[in-house]
Amino acid sequence: MDLNARKERFLLAYIAAVAARAGFDLVEPRVDVDSIDGVLLSHAGRRPRIEFQAKATARDLVGDEVVTFPLPVKNYDELRADVIVPRLLILVVLPEREEDWLTHTEDALILRHCGYWHSLAGAPERENTTTVTIHLPREQRFDPAALQALMRRVGQGPIDET
Incomplete structure (x- = not known):
């Protein structure tokens, strides 16, 4: 498996781990159509869902307040589309060295570094x-608490940039 394929599998594992901890399912479509790599599903309340495009980078793009990422125009246009199910960009920043992505012992499984979310709606x-x-605000970390808050917001209307 080439490096880009390993990055993709790693970032989907990261997203799946966050979703599991938050109490949601991750469904991966067989084919990436319309810039959708996965759907996060809740089985509670109104059954909210969020579609996402997942990207990973090992580049040092993390600034003091934002993470800067060059998103292909195709993905940009499809993520900003006026759709019923909200869409997010989830960017997982990885260490430069692949050996540092994951640490595994009997006591801990550590995935490095961090994921961030951003809505391009509108x-x-x-x-x-x-x-x-x-420019993904660093305060918009993709973690279990953020995902739970996003799911609550989905039932109340569209997710905007903040």
């Missing part, structure tokens, strides 16, 4: 032809 059309630079 984002403007861009004239770029290859990538759009996205």
Whole structure:
């Protein structure tokens, strides 16, 4: 398996671990269509769901307040589309060295570094032809508490950037 495939599997494992801890399911479609790598599902209340595009990077893109990421225009346009089920970009920042992605002992399983989420709902059309630079606020960590809060918000209406 090449490095990009390993990154993809690792970031989906990260997202699945966060979802499991938050009490939600992760469903992966057989084919990535419309920039959707997975769907996060709740089995409580109104059964909210969130679709997501997952990206991973090992580049040092973490600033003091934001994580900067060059998102392909295709993904940008599909994530900003006016849709019924909210969509998120989930970016998992990995250590540069693959050996540092995961530490496993009898006492702990540690996945490094961190994931961030961002909604592009209502984002403007861009004239770029290859990538759009996205600034993911570092306060928008993709962790169990954030996912639970996002699911609560889904039942109340669209998720905006903040």
